[in-house]
Amino acid sequence: MTFSGALTLTDLDDFLAPSQACILPVRQTNKASNQEEGTNSNTEIHIDENNNYYEVAISAKPSTAAEPPSLKPLTESGSFTKKSYGDAAEALNSALSGIQAMQGGVEKPLAASAQPEALQKAEISLNDCLACSGCVTSTESMLITLQSHLEVQTYITSHRAYLGHDVDAQPSNGEALVEPDSRTGVISISPQTLASLSASYGSAHGRNIPLRTLLRRIRHFLTRGEHGQWAGVWDTTFARHLSLLEHVKEYKERRAVGKGKQPAEGIRSTSAHVISASNTNDDLARGLDPKTSAHGNGLPMLASACPGWVCYAEKAHGELLGFVSAVRSSQGVMGALVKQWWGSKHGKRPNEIYHVTVMPCYDKKLEASRSDFYSSVYQTRDVDCVLTTGELDLLLRERGFDPWAQVPGEDEDNTSCPFPELLQHPGTSSGSYLHVLLTYLAQEHRNPTTLTARAIRGSEDHVEFLLVDTTTGEIIFKGAKCYGFRNLQNLVRKVGKETGLKGAAGGRAGAGGKLAAAIAARRRAGRTGRATAGGTSTPADSSGASTPTTTISPDDRTLDYVEVMACPGGCVNGGGQMKPNATSQNERMVEPDGIAGKDEEGYPRVWELEGVESKKLDTTTPQIDESMRWSTKAWVAQVETMYWSDLPTPPASPPSTDTRSSGSLKPFESLQELHDLSSSREFSRADDLAKRIIIDVCRPASGRYDEVMDEQAEHNRWEFLRTRYRKVETDVGQLTASAVKW
C-alpha cells in the first residue's frame, strides 16, 4: 500500500483545533537544573514503567535503558495523511492521557547511569480545566474523582480522630496516622436527591419513606459520633427559597432594562472581572462593580440553576451569557448560607466548616469549583465537596445506614434545623423557577390574569406559558420550560434570533445578506398574516377586526423567561440520581443480545449488533426497546411522584405513577393553585427568615430589609446571592500553534 504522491503537510490549522488536548503542559516553564547552568543542553525525556517522566542528559552516555518515546504522540501527529485530519486529535488525546498518568504515577528513581532528573509532574487543577475549552467533557471522570464519597469517608475518619472516637475503638495502625480534621461537618441534601433515594428504597421494599422522614433518619445517622458527628444535615430548599426570591428581583431589574439589551462591553467587563477576580476588596478598590454589567442586561432571562446548561452556554454560546440569570443556584446559596451566615452565627470561620452537598447531577461538582465560590481569604470553597445521589447512597451503605430504622423525633415538627425544612415550591421538580415568577407576576399585575400552557411538539420538556391579562387580552409574560439537549438547541436558536444576536454576529457563514433580509420580511409577513387570519385565538380579535394590529400574537411575542435544564425530565432525572432498581423491574430489563446504550437524552436504548440479522427487530427488539425505555421513564415519573409527595396541600390532580408524563405541568397549571400552595404559613416563615438573613449578611445602614437597600448592602447582597459567567474561548488552535515549535 503506497501513499499518494501528492501527500503534503499543509494548512494544519484547517481542522478545528483538537479541543481535547490539554495545553497546560506545553506552557510549563520548569527547566532542568542542568540546562539552567548551561552545562548540558542535550537531554531527552524518558518515561519509566510507572509513567514517571525523567530528563536524561544524552551526551553523558547514550542511554539504552529506556526508549525515548515521550514526544512521539506529537510528532506522529505530524505525519497524518489527508484523510485523518480529524483523527489527529485522537493522537493528541494520547498526550493527555499521558499527563493523567503522570499525576497518578508513583515516585521511583530510574536506575540509569545518566543521572536522570525526575521531572516535575504537571499539575492541572480543576480551575485550569474550567478555563479551558476542551477536556472538561472528555475527562470528567478525573474531575469527578476529586470529589468523591471516598473523600467524605476520609473526612469522617479524620474528624473522628479529632473527636477522639477512635482512641479505644480503633486500634489499627493506619488509623493512628490519620491527621485529625477539626472542621465541623455540614451536609446539605437536595430535595431531588431525597426523592430519588426514597423511590429507590421504596421500590426495593414496596413501601415508601416520606422525604421528611428520610431526611431525619439520615440526619440522625450522620450526627452520631462514629459517623463523623455532622453538625448539620439539612436540605437545600430554604437556600432555593432565597435563590427564588433573588430570581424575582433580578427579573424585575432586567425587565426595567428591556428586551434584547445586552451591551457588548458588559460581557467583556464581566469576563475581565472574573478572570482577575480573586479578592472582592481588590475589585472594590478598582471600582469594578460586577453588578453593573448584570444590570445592563435585559430579557429574556434564562435560568442558571442547571450547571450543565451553564457550562454549555459558556463554551458554545458566549453571546447568550448576558441573558443567563446571575443568581446563584440553590447549591451556591446554600454554600454561602452555611459558610457565611450559619458559620458566623456559631463562631466558625468558613475554613472551619467542611460543607458537603448532595446533588442529582455530576455537573454540580464543576459548579462548586467555580472561582466565584472560592474565598481566597480563607482558602476555602463555599461547598467543599459535592456528592451525587448515588454516591451518598454508597456512603450510607458503606457505613451501614438502614433507611427503615425509625429514629426518635422523626415525625415531630420541631427540629434543630436552623432553616425551614423541605419547602416544596409548586411548579416543576427542577426548582419551580418559572412558576414562582409566574405566581409573582400574576399577583403583581393590576388585572386578573389567565395562564395558558402549550407543549411544543407535544413534549412535556418544552412547554410555553403565556400569562394573559384576562380583561384586555394583552400578553404580559411569555415563559417556557425547556429541558434536554435537543430542546436547548432550539431555544438557543430562538433566543439568538429574537434578540438579534445571531444577526449581529453575522452568522458564521455570513447570513445577513439581501436574501436573508427578504426571508426575514417574509417571515414577519407570514406571522402577521397568521395572527389576523387565525384571530379567534385572542380575545381582542373576537370583539371585531378593529384591533388586530395592536394585539401581538403569541407567536410574535418574544420570550421573557426560560427555565432551562440540560436533562430531559429535569433534575429528578439528573445523571447522578439512583438508577432504576434492577430487581424490581420485570425480566425484560435483562439486557438482550443487543447492546444497551444511552441516547442523547440519557434514556437507555437498545439496538441489535447482529450484523444483517434483522429478524429480532421484527419481533422481540421493539418490545425490549419499549420496555427499557418506558421502564426508565416510569422510573423518572416515580421519582417525580416522590418529589411531590410531601406537599402540604395535595395538588388537585396528583401525578400518577403509571403515566409517562413527568407530571410537572398538569398539577400546577392554575394560577390559583400556585398561589394557594405558595402562600402557606411555611412560606411566609421562610420569607421572614430570608429577610433576617439578608439583613444579617448585607448589613444595611437602615438596619431593615428593603427590596433595594443602600449601595454597600446591595453589593454585599450581590456577593451573597449572585455570581458571574465567562465565555470560554473555544479556539485554542492559535495558542497551541504558537506555543509549539520544532
Added chain:
Amino acid sequence: MSGMELVAELKGHTEPAWCVAWNPTRPLLASCSTDKSVRLYTYRFPPSSSSTDVAVPIFTFLTEIPTAHKRTIRSIAWSPSGRTLVTGSFDSTVGVWEQLDERDEGIERSGAMQANDEGEDGTGEWECVTTLEGHESECKSVGYSSDGALLASCSRDKSVWVWEVQPDSDFECISVMMEHTQDVKTLAWHPKEEVRYFDLPSPILASASYDASILLFADDPDADWGPFQKLQPSLPAVDPTMASGLNSQDEQMSLAGDEAKPSSADNDDKNDEFTVPALKDPETIWSLAFSPCGMFLASGGDNGGIRIWARGLSWTDSQSSSELDRDEDDLGRLASTGGDGRILIWQVRKTSETILSSHLSSPVPKIIATIVGLQERAHEIHDINSVAWCRRSVPEEEDASSPGHARAVKMQQRTRQLLATAADDGSVKVWRAT
C-alpha cells in the same frame, strides 16, 4: 477495460476538492473544497445531438460561492427541490444557501426552473440564508431526506443531528443522536420517503463511523429519533459470497440506476486481476450508498472493500415486498473510487438464487456484481475524494403529458450515464459510462 469516457475536466479549486453534488432538478453541478468555496457548473446538450441518447453535454463554469466558512467545506448536498444547497464544514457549521431571485424577491417562483431547464439559471447570487450551529467539531457530511423535509448532519463530535426544514429557510433541531463512539464520517438517507417501523412510516437514516459500525436510525413515533439497528462490517467474514472487495484504499460510492432488488454481493471471477482483501478486521467506514430501490445499502471501508447489505424481509413494508415479487433483477450500477485513484463501475444484479446462512435470519437473494467500467489514474496521481452519479428527478405531480414532464424525462435519460469525481488536485471530472 474502460467502459467510461471523460466528458469534462473542470479545474478551479486551489485546494483539494472534497465533494461533488448534482442538482436533481436543474443543470447544475456543485463542488466544494478546502479553499472554502463552492463552485457551480452548468451543462447543456448541443442542439444537434438532441436526437440521440449518447449526446455528450458541454460543461461551463457558472459561478463561485465564496462561502464565509472558516475551514474546509467537506460536504455539500442539494435539497430534492434543487433550490437549496447545504454545505458542511470543518468549522463545525452547516451553511444553507439559496439563490437570490432578482425578479421577485421574497416570492415563490415555482415552475420557473423547469422552463429554464436547458439554460443557466444558477447565475443569480447565492446567499447564506441560515447557519446551523451545534456541532462541537468538524462537520463531516450533510444530506437531505428524500422528501426534503429533514436535513441530517454528522461530525467528528460523534453525533448525528436531524433538523426539520421549516418554511422560509428555518430549521428546527429534532434530534441529536450520540450513539456512535467515534467520528461519524458519512450519512445516507433511504431513498424511499417512508418505511414502516413500529407500524408507522418513518424516514430512515444511515450513518457510518470511525468506530467501524453503521447505525440505522428511524423516527420512533412514541419517542424520538433513535437507532434501531447496528451494522458491523467486520462480522460475517466466514462467507466469501457475502463480500465483494477490491484492492483499493478508501472507497467513495454512488449507486445509480432505476428500480431493482435483493441481496449479497459476489466476486466476479472475471476480475481475478484484483485481489480480494479479507474483511475481518474492524475498519473505518468512509462511505454509504443506498440502492435506488432502497433494498440494499453499500458501504465502503478503510481496507478498500465494498460491502452490500440486504434488507431483511421482516424489515420491509408492504410496498417494497410487492416490488420484491416483481421479477426484476437489475439493481443498477455502483460506482466506487478512492485513494488509489481508480474509478470502478459495477453492474449489480439480483439472481434467482437465495442465500441462507447461519448469520442471516431470512433468505436473501444472491446478487452478482460485475465490473463494467474501470478507469485507472482517473485524476493522475491524486486521491479521489468523491464520486456522484447524476440523478435528475422527474416531478411526480407533473402532468405526464405536459412539456415540462417530457423535458424532465428526457433530461433524466440523457444524464443517467454521467458521473462526477472530485480529487485532491482540486479538479472535478465528469465521466460518461459507456
